[in-house]
Amino acid sequence: MIIAVDGPVAAGKGTLARRLAAALDFAYLDTGSIYRAVAARVLAAGGDPQNHDEAVEAARSLGPADLERSDLRSEAVGQAASKVAANQAVREALLAFQHRFAAQPPEGKGGAVLDGRDIGTVVCPDADMKFFLTASMEARARRRHKELLERGEKSIYARVLQDLRERDARDSGRATAPLKAAADALRLDTSEMDADQAFAAAMAEIERRLKLPGL
Ligand code: CDP
Numbered sequence: 001m002i003i004a005v006d007g008p009v010a011a012g013k014g015t016l017a018r019r020l021a022a023a024l025d026f027a028y029l030d031t032g033s034i035y036r037a038v039a040a041r042v043l044a045a046g047g048d049p050q051n052h053d054e055a056v057e058a059a060r061s062l063g064p065a066d067l068e069r070s071d072l073r074s075e076a077v078g079q080a081a082s083k084v085a086a087n088q089a090v091r092e093a094l095l096a097f098q099h100r101f102a103a104q105p106p107e108g109k110g111g112a113v114l115d116g117r118d119i120g121t122v123v124c125p126d127a128d129m130k131f132f133l134t135a136s137m138e139a140r141a142r143r144r145h146k147e148l149l150e151r152g153e154k155s156i157y158a159r160v161l162q163d164l165r166e167r168d169a170r171d172s173g174r175a176t177a178p179l180k181a182a183a184d185a186l187r188l189d190t191s192e193m194d195a196d197q198a199f200a201a202a203m204a205e206i207e208r209r210l211k212l213p214g215l
Contacts, residue, residue: 001026001111002102002126003206004119007133008171008179009078009164010140010147012190012198016133017115019199020206024113027105031116031123032081034094036073037066039080049083059084059093074153075144075163082167085117086174098123117171120182129206131188132181133198139191140164
């Protein structure tokens with residue numbers, strides 16, 4: 001069974017997807033971290049995320065250690081990630097790994113939850129359940145600002161808001177696999193929901209649609 005969770009920056013995809021995977025005993029893949037790892041490699045080599053050859057080379061030579069880098073969640077890496085993510089050859093280079101993860105989840109798990117921007121539309125168009133999370137720009141900026149401060153990073157709310165706007169525009173406007181809801185995705189606006197409420201709403205929908213008895 002495959003569950004897709006897509007949505008814009010800081011809409012709560014990671015929190016929801018991780019909790020669904022734990023509740024269902026499924027494997028979880030944060031696909032954003034793969035794009036972040038490619039971007040971090042380019043930046044660490046002093047390269048330009050918008051340089052085609054540098055980004056493609058970083059994607060093709062990506063290894064497990066890159067996904068463990070401590071700088072992946074920084075806003076600078078997030079911005080660079082949305083630049084390498086607009087590169088079609090980069091996306092193609094990362095597709096096989098994501099397909100394999102979904103089709104054969106690690107540790108023999110019975111299913112997988114993937115979160116990102118194009119899981120329901122491109123990576124797993126046949127997913128059993130698709131969610132598209134949204135939240136107001138302000139709610140998302142507040143969450144990301146809090147998350148950065150809690151991790152001990154410097155954060156200025158106005159800059160976080162600006163970063164969100166830029167990244168949303170780049171992710172939605174790109175030609176390849178733009179951020180958009182799949183036609184059969186369930187939209188969940190989490191502006192007024194905390195993590196528990198979003199989880200409860202998503203689980204109720206999974207039980208209803210997939211007719212899983214009282215998980
Ligand atoms: O967690 P946050 O919402 O900040 O972003 P993320 O999921 O870590 O993704 C970082 C960037 O990678 C996004 O801004 C997208 O440009 C890109 N991405 C993508 O293009 N496709 C995906 N499936 C996942 C992420």
